[in-house]
Structures are given as structure tokens and as C-alpha cells.
Amino acid sequence: MTNKPVQINAKFKYQKLVDEIVVAIESGLLTGKLPSVRKASKDRSVSISTISQAYAELERLGWIFSESKRGYFIHQTRNENSKPQYGHDITSISNGRSLAESVQYSLNDPNVFPLSSTAPSSVLDNEKVLNRLSKKTSNNRVFQKNLEEPIAGLxxxxxxxxxxxxxxxxxxxQDQIxxxxxxxxxxxxxxLAMNKSGKAVAVESPTSFYFQAVISQLNFDVIEIPQQHNYQDELMLLELAYSTHKFDCLVVNPSFNDPTGRLLSKGDxxxxxxxxxxxxxxxxxxxxxxxYFSCDKPSxxxxxxxxxxxxxLRLISIGDFFDTLSxxxxxxxxxxxxxxxxxxxxxxxxxxxxxxxxxxxxTECLESGQYSKLLRNLRHQLRINYIKANTIFSELLELGTYISQPNGGPCxxxxxxxxVSSHGLWEMAINAQLSIAPGTVFSFSNNFEDFFRVTFALPWDDSMESALIKLTKLTKDFVK
Incomplete structure (x- = not known):
């Protein structure tokens, strides 16, 4: 039987219910035992089937568990560990240090399974489509002499x-692109364009390894603003940092942050x-x-x-097709x-x-409508991989391990x-020919030692499933 792509943003009732219950669990409004299927159906004015689907999904995702003849219960560890703390200290760093080279090197080792990678488009193989588009556009005169070089792009x-x-x-x-x-x-x-004065650059923390790699090349000093669960608190820290350092640029990843998966609300x-x-x-x-794969598309x-x-407002928004196509x-x-x-x-x-x-x-991919189709396929597969990975990792919740619950992104x-330090786990994983990304590589100041990041955005096959199962066992052994 073939899996057909579905329109993820047309959310089913049970998926919306799942999101509501997750928010209630995270905020502490729901604890202990959930209402029975029949009571929840009556209270929410939805069918028993919708409640049953929602509870089954929550159980697969590791938020709840069922006991025969007793009902459904919230995982206590999930509630207790649902909100990791990143501190309140603003850190100023004079750049120039070496960044986690061993993590990067592991991605080039064919003997190491690259769970530290983060290329969302890896879940699908779009080679045939892209080759077809390449042949179709190959008659364009790309080497034609052009005295007016299109610096901004075609x-x-x-x-x-x-x-x-x-x-x-x-x-x-097009004059904005x-x-x-x-x-x-x-x-x-x-x-280079916006920070000509050479002042420090502000970044949210944890911050993308990609941000660090680029900023380090320029040798700019960095102001790290720790992420906060209440974004108003984070804005207060931002204001405090600005009053002290007067930076010109703030680099952010507001939708499905790498590595935390955070999605800021429209209001934030x-x-x-x-x-x-x-x-x-x-x-x-x-x-x-x-x-995005389990919410509406964020702005x-x-x-x-x-x-x-x-x-x-001076604003630059950066995107690429590395994330979405190949x-x-x-x-x-x-x-x-x-x-x-x-x-x-x-x-x-x-x-x-x-x-x-x-x-x-x-251009041909966009104009033909092929890009939208490939994006739907990508979101569908990301969601499938996420659910499968989360099911495997749910065993770690019993150990008091926090696991993020993103609505999009690859990790x-x-x-x-x-x-417990993730550095030791990194060593164990590498010895077992697995690569993870320790938390310290997401901070200029080596914070987040007890965190690590893993991708679920790789082709799902036996080797991928085996790698996640092996990492789960390694983590359990390491924590114990």
C-alpha cells in the first residue's frame, strides 16, 4: 500500500485536540488522569471517535499512557520536564574560538550514522524531479555574454x-529580493552590510550552529540572549542587553528554532x-x-x-532550498x-x-507548481518521521529526560x-558509530552541557530505525 501525501495544514479535529491537550499539559493545567473518552466527548461536544484518535496520538507521542480498566494518565516526567531552563544571564563573548570541529568531521565519516545532521529535505529523494527540471531548462543560454551582470539574481x-x-x-x-x-x-x-561598525551581534541562545559558523568567520563579538518561556521576559533581557552593549544587529530563528524547535507566536x-x-x-x-508539519503555517x-x-524597520529574511528541496x-x-x-x-x-x-x-519549479507539491510531500514525511522517532525515544521519559515536541523543523x-553531561554520551555514541550534536555546540560560551540534538529528518529505513533504537539504549545505559 502506498502512502499518499496529505495536506497537513488542513488540520483534522483530533489533531487540533491533541495540540490543545499538549498546551494544557505543558502549562500545568492538566495533570494526573485524563477524562474518560465518553466524558471528554460530552464535555468537548465532539465524537467518541475524535477523542479516541486524539488519545491514541498523544500516547504515540509519549504525552500520556493507558492502564487497562483505569484509563489514560499523563506522564509525570513529561509534565515535570516540559520546560527546560536556559538561564537569565546575558553573556558577552569575544569571538575567535574553534567551534565543535569533531561534530562537523563526524558528518563526513561514512562509518558514522549522522544523527547530528539537520537537512530537512533529506527525508525525500527529489533527484528525479530536479534532474527533469534541469534538462527542461538546459536550453537557456547560461553562458551568454551579459554586460549587465544580474548581481541581485535573474x-x-x-x-x-x-x-x-x-x-x-x-x-x-523583485526589488526586495x-x-x-x-x-x-x-x-x-x-x-557585512548591516554591521559595518563592527559592533557586537546579538543572538538568541541556544542558537543555530550555522549562525555560529558564519559569525565566527567575521570575528564579531557576540551577545547571547537566553531563550525564555515567557517571551516578554526575553524582550526584557534583550532591552537590558541593548542598553549595555548598543548592538546594531539581532540574529533570530523565530519559526522552529534550531536546536530547541521553539515557534514564537504571532503576538511575540x-x-x-x-x-x-x-x-x-x-x-x-x-x-x-x-x-511546519502539525500546525498551521506560521507567519x-x-x-x-x-x-x-x-x-x-530594517529586516533581512534568509531562506534557501537546502532546507526544502535537496x-x-x-x-x-x-x-x-x-x-x-x-x-x-x-x-x-x-x-x-x-x-x-x-x-x-x-524558477521552473516554482512556476510549474512543482515546488508546492514537493513541500506537501516534505511536510507529510517529516510528520511521519517525527511520530516514529518520538515513539522510540519515549522510553527516555521515565529517566527524567526532557524531549522537545516541535510542530515543525527537522530535529x-x-x-x-x-x-548528566551530553559530552560523555557523545563519546559513547561515536564509539557506537552514531553522531549526535552536544548542547555546547549551540552556545558561544559552552552552555547547555546537559542538552543534545538529534535529527529525525533522514530517509526512514531499517538503518535509521536501528540507529534511533541504539541511541535510546545508549542514553538509558549512560543515564543509569
Missing amino acids: PEYRQALSRYWLSQSLLLT IATHGRNEGLLTAL KLDLLHWASRNQVTIIEYDRSEL SLVNLAINHSIDN PTLKLGYMVCLNCFQECLLTRQTTLEPVNLHMQHII LWFQLPKG
């Missing part, structure tokens, strides 16, 4: 992106945008909003800034609000033009019991 490519976003109620012109070789180059361009995102506008701080967003910062007409694609884009010329000049003077044939391929974020 007009057709930028127009295709504009039309794609217009279908999602985001009005952008710059083609890049991918997210790394996008961030590099943004930082708007508060952040207004704060940046008031303080004239440029926001650089790594936009992963396309990677990107650029979407909110335009649709809410936030004035005096890890082999070196093509992305920058959306530049109120800073297009600065970014374009920086790109022109410091970086090479983007491959024209690659732009033709993605899970773990916190080991107090006093």
Missing part, C-alpha cells in the same frame, strides 16, 4: 519567488518587530516557516512587518526591507554571482537529568 527567479509568496498573501517586489548561494552566504552578506513576533523598530536594530531572520517576520506596516542545492534568497541597496552593494563587492542554471531550475532537543 529577474525571472526573483519574479517567481514574488509570485509564489503572493499566493500566500505576502506582497513583495537578492539571490544567494544559500543560507550561509545570505547571513554573511547581511552581517510582532512585539519583537516593534522593539527593533523603536531601537533601530536590524533583525536578521532565518526563516524556516515552510517546515515569517517579513510577512508580519509588511502586512502590519511597521515603519522604520541538501545538494546551493541556492537561496534574501528578502531585504529598507536595506536592499546596502545588501546589493555588499554582495557585488565581496561575493560571486549565483549560478544561472540553478536559478532557471528553481528533537533533549535535556538529560540534572548533573
Whole structure:
């Protein structure tokens, strides 16, 4: 029987119920025993079948467990460990240290299973589709002499992106879009263009290893703002850091943060945008909003800034097709609000033009509707992989281990019991030919030693399942 892709954003009733119950558990409103299926059906005015599906899903995800003739109960460890703390101390770091080279090297070792990787598009093999698009566009004269080099990218490519976003109620012109070789180059361009003074750069913490790799190349000092569960508390820390350090740029990953999986609410995102506008701080967003799989599509910062007409805001939103189509694609884009010329000049003077044939391929992919179809397939498979991985890892909850519950993105974020370091687990995993990402690689100041990150976004086969089962056993043995 073949699995058919489904439209994830058209959420079923039971999925909405699952989300509501998870929020209630996380907030501490639900503890102990859940209402019976019949009582919940009556209280919520939904069918018994809907409640049964929701409870079954929650059990698969590890939030609840059932006991014969007694009913359904919430995992106590899930409730107690549902909100890891990242501290309240703002850290200023003079950059220049080496970053977790061993984690990177492990990704290139064919004998090590790469659970530390984070390429969402790896779950599907789109090679045939991309090869077909490549052949279809190969008659374009990519080597034609062109005295007016399209530094911002091919007009057709930028127009295709504009039309794609217009279908999602985001009005952008091609004069706000710059083609890049991918997210790394996008961030590099943004930082060079917006931080000419060489001031420190602020980042949320934990922060993406990709952010660290790029910022370290520039040798900028860094201000780490620890993530808070109440985003108003985080904004207060941001204000405190700004009053002390007066940074020009803030780099954020507000939708499915790497590594925590955090998704900021629309209200929190708007508060952040207004704060940046008031303080004239440029926001650089790594936009992963396309990677949702069990919620409605979240708004990107650029979407909110335009649709809410936030004035005096300089904002750069970075995206690429490495995340959504194939890890082999070196093509992305920058959306530049109120800073297009600065970014374009920086790109022109410091970086090479983007491959024209690659732009033709993605233009055809966007215009033909193929991209939307491939995204639906991607979200469907990410959700399947997430559920399977979560089921395997649920055994760790009994040990007091926290496991994130993201609604999108490619990875899970773990916190080991107090006093247990992920460095030792990393050594055990490498000896067993598995690679994980220890928590300290997500901090410039080596914080989060008791955390680690694992991907579920790899092709699901026997080797993937075996690797997750092996890691679960290693973690249990290590914690005990």
C-alpha cells in the first residue's frame, strides 16, 4: 500500500485536540488522569471517535499512557520536564574560538550514522524531479555574454519567488529580493552590510550552529540572549542587553528554532518587530516557516512587518532550498526591507554571482507548481518521521529526560537529568558509530552541557530505525 501525501495544514479535529491537550499539559493545567473518552466527548461536544484518535496520538507521542480498566494518565516526567531552563544571564563573548570541529568531521565519516545532521529535505529523494527540471531548462543560454551582470539574481527567479509568496498573501517586489548561494552566504552578506561598525551581534541562545559558523568567520563579538518561556521576559533581557552593549544587529530563528524547535507566536513576533523598530536594530531572520508539519503555517517576520506596516524597520529574511528541496542545492534568497541597496552593494563587492542554471531550475519549479507539491510531500514525511522517532525515544521519559515536541523543523532537543553531561554520551555514541550534536555546540560560551540534538529528518529505513533504537539504549545505559 502506498502512502499518499496529505495536506497537513488542513488540520483534522483530533489533531487540533491533541495540540490543545499538549498546551494544557505543558502549562500545568492538566495533570494526573485524563477524562474518560465518553466524558471528554460530552464535555468537548465532539465524537467518541475524535477523542479516541486524539488519545491514541498523544500516547504515540509519549504525552500520556493507558492502564487497562483505569484509563489514560499523563506522564509525570513529561509534565515535570516540559520546560527546560536556559538561564537569565546575558553573556558577552569575544569571538575567535574553534567551534565543535569533531561534530562537523563526524558528518563526513561514512562509518558514522549522522544523527547530528539537520537537512530537512533529506527525508525525500527529489533527484528525479530536479534532474527533469534541469534538462527542461538546459536550453537557456547560461553562458551568454551579459554586460549587465544580474548581481541581485535573474529577474525571472526573483519574479517567481514574488509570485509564489503572493499566493500566500505576502506582497513583495523583485526589488526586495537578492539571490544567494544559500543560507550561509545570505547571513554573511547581511552581517557585512548591516554591521559595518563592527559592533557586537546579538543572538538568541541556544542558537543555530550555522549562525555560529558564519559569525565566527567575521570575528564579531557576540551577545547571547537566553531563550525564555515567557517571551516578554526575553524582550526584557534583550532591552537590558541593548542598553549595555548598543548592538546594531539581532540574529533570530523565530519559526522552529534550531536546536530547541521553539515557534514564537504571532503576538511575540510582532512585539519583537516593534522593539527593533523603536531601537533601530536590524533583525536578521532565518526563516524556516515552510517546515511546519502539525500546525498551521506560521507567519515569517517579513510577512508580519509588511502586512502590519511597521515603519522604520530594517529586516533581512534568509531562506534557501537546502532546507526544502535537496541538501545538494546551493541556492537561496534574501528578502531585504529598507536595506536592499546596502545588501546589493555588499554582495557585488565581496561575493560571486549565483549560478544561472540553478536559478532557471528553481524558477521552473516554482512556476510549474512543482515546488508546492514537493513541500506537501516534505511536510507529510517529516510528520511521519517525527511520530516514529518520538515513539522510540519515549522510553527516555521515565529517566527524567526532557524531549522537545516541535510542530515543525527537522530535529528533537533533549535535556538529560540534572548533573548528566551530553559530552560523555557523545563519546559513547561515536564509539557506537552514531553522531549526535552536544548542547555546547549551540552556545558561544559552552552552555547547555546537559542538552543534545538529534535529527529525525533522514530517509526512514531499517538503518535509521536501528540507529534511533541504539541511541535510546545508549542514553538509558549512560543515564543509569
